[in-house]
Amino acid sequence: MQYRAKPVSRTAVLARLYDHSVVNYLATFYNRKIQSALRALLWECQLKLELITTMERFESLQAEWNSLLPDNATNEIFLTWEWQSTWWQCYQPGDLWVVAARDTDHNNRLVGLAPWFIEQPARVIRTIGCVEVTDYLDVLAVPGSREEFYLALVDFLVEHATDFSCLDLCNIPAGTPTLDLLPRLLTERGFAVQVKHEDVCPFIPLPSDFETYLDQLDKKQRHELRRKLRRAEAGDEAKLDWYIVGPEHDLNAEMDRFLDLMESSHPDKAKFLGESYHKAFFKTVMPRLAACGWLQLSFLTVKDTAVATYLNFDYNNRILVYNSGLLPSSYSHLSAGIILLIYNIQYAISKGRSEFDFLQGNEEYKYRMGGQDRSVLMLEATLQSLS
Numbered sequence: 143m144q145y146r147a148k149p150v151s152r153t154a155v156l157a158r159l160y161d162h163s164v165v166n167y168l169a170t171f172y173n174r175k176i177q178s179a180l181r182a183l184l185w186e187c188q189l190k191l192e193l194i195t196t197m198e199r200f201e202s203l204q205a206e207w208n209s210l211l212p213d214n215a216t217n218e219i220f221l222t223w224e225w226q227s228t229w230w231q232c233y234q235p236g237d238l239w240v241v242a243a244r245d246t247d248h249n250n251r252l253v254g255l256a257p258w259f260i261e262q263p264a265r266v267i268r269t270i271g272c273v274e275v276t277d278y279l280d281v282l283a284v285p286g287s288r289e290e291f292y293l294a295l296v297d298f299l300v301e302h303a304t305d306f307s308c309l310d311l312c313n314i315p316a317g318t319p320t321l322d323l324l325p326r327l328l329t330e331r332g333f334a335v336q337v338k339h340e341d342v343c344p345f346i347p348l349p350s351d352f353e354t355y356l357d358q359l360d361k362k363q364r365h366e367l368r369r370k371l372r373r374a375e376a377g378d379e380a381k382l383d384w385y386i387v388g389p390e391h392d393l394n395a396e397m398d399r400f401l402d403l404m405e406s407s408h409p410d411k412a413k414f415l416g417e418s419y420h421k422a423f424f425k426t427v428m429p430r431l432a433a434c435g436w437l438q439l440s441f442l443t444v445k446d447t448a449v450a451t452y453l454n455f456d457y458n459n460r461i462l463v464y465n466s467g468l469l470p471s472s473y474s475h476l477s478a479g480i481i482l483l484i485y486n487i488q489y490a491i492s493k494g495r496s497e498f499d500f501l502q503g504n505e506e507y508k509y510r511m512g513g514q515d516r517s518v519l520m521l522e523a524t525l526q527s528l529s
Contacts, residue, residue: 188247189254189287189294193302194240201227203242206252215288215318216280219457224430226257226270232423236261239305240270241298243283243291254283254291265307272312275423277343277462277501278518279313281320288319296327300525308524309333312340313502316517324521333523340520344513345499352488355512363510367484370477381446382476384485387439396439397428403451403467411467431455442482450478452486460497461490483511 194200207223219225230238236259243254257270269279283291299309309328314320325335349355356364374382387396401424405412415421431437438454438461449469455462463486468479490498500508502518 188245189243189290190246190250191294191298192242192244193298194242195238197238200230200238200240203240203252203255207255210252210255210282210284213284214280214282215285215320216278216282216315217458218278218280218315219431219436219455219462220271220276220278220313221257221280221282222434222436224434224436225276225427228423228427228430229271229276230259232419232426235259236268239267241295243287243294245287253287254281254295256281256295260306265305267306267309267311269311269313272310275420277313277464278315279311280315280318281324289323292320292323292327296324296331299328299333300331303525309522311521312518314519314521315343316519321519321521325523328523332526334526335521335523338520338522340518341502342504342515342517343499343501344504344508345497345516346487346512346514348487348491348495348498350491350494352491355487355491359512360510367480370480371484374476374478374481382442382444382481384440384442384482386489387437387441393429393432393439394425396441397425399441399448400439400451400453400467401425403448403469404453404465405467407466407468407470411465428453438486440482440486442478442485444473444476444478447472449473449476450482452482454486456495459495460499461486461495462499462501464501480507483507487511 192199194203204223204227207226211217211221214221239258239260241254241256241258242252244250245253258267259270260266261268271279281292281295321337325337328335346355349358356367359367387393401415401421405415415424428437428439436455436457438452438456440452440454441448442450447469449472451467452463453465455464463483466479487498499516500511500513504515
């Protein structure tokens with residue numbers, strides 16, 4: 143299904159963002175669907191929008207999807223084709239409702255995506271990935287077409303208002319243009335909009351060497367980390383080692399080992415993995431990410447027994463700590479989880495990564511390791527009466 147915005151200059155579109163007096167005056171006399179038609183006549187925008195509702199059309203975007211990410215305001219692994227398509231394949235909690243924008247002046251180049259679905263039966267528009275197992279989400283748009291795309295997208299929502307009850311867009315990182323543009327434009331079109339704090343993602347800005355990282359920590363915590371390292375590495379059981387899964391390993395076997403440790407580490411994680419679709423998602427998405435070079439799965443071993451594990455992502459020069467596992471009773475005196483975490487941070491610094499992101503959750507250990515909060519927010523919007 144295609145929706146064509148009428149053509150006018152890009153300058154006029156930008157002026158539309160900051161001076162709305164003419165249309166706002168005219169809008170007082172017409173309902174919102176007629177308002178959209180007035181805007182299409184008054185401002186040009188060389189965009190063609192397509193509503194994608196089938197898997198066949200969704201999959202046809204694969205070759206172009208990731209090309210939007212390097213210049214997108216939010217470039218996260220959770221917005222890649224690999225993650226988005228796998229999440230949909232495994233969960234499918236409603237109907238696909240992806241809005242794609244193409245620039246007709248540049249060979250129909252893909253310039254924007256709203257990777258959405260309509261959750262049933264409540265008819266709520268959500269971003270693919272909401273809410274479980276995904277930490278950062280957003281709309282995708284190239285900078286040169288961002289304003290036009292948001293304008294066209296909001297008009298598109300008005301035109302299709304009977305398809306949904308409301309928008310509930312989760313996991314939007316603070317600072318993205320979405321949180322500046324979209325609430326304002328939605329409000330203009332008659333939506334009641336709320337932007338709410340959802341969670342925090344503590345992260346460590348990484349220095350150039352490990353000693354500098356340690357020096358940045360609280361004195362007590364720095365002393366504690368060094369003490370744990372000495373005790374673990376000098377213990378009688380030693381033969382302590384760690385490794386990152388690479389091409390020489392059997393990834394399927396290593397994923398099974400990870401899931402076993404994850405399940406054993408906490409009752410909540412065992413309950414989570416007890417749902418078959420969660421385990422299916424892990425087993426499907428991780429090989430796809432590994433094939434792209436984005437998976438970093440590590441284990442700490444004592445006498446060749448895996449006692450701790452971290453499943454991280456190495457993406458966009460950042461390490462993202464996605465999940466972990468631990469043998470809770472064995473070797474607890476070694477603080478195996480913290481030791482492996484220290485090794486992961488040290489390795490990230492040695493590879494020149496800029497950031498170590500713990501992702502969502504305000505667990506205390508993240509701050510002890512030097513974490514600083516980054517907020518993620520939720521945008522909720524409901525269109526008022528169309529009259």
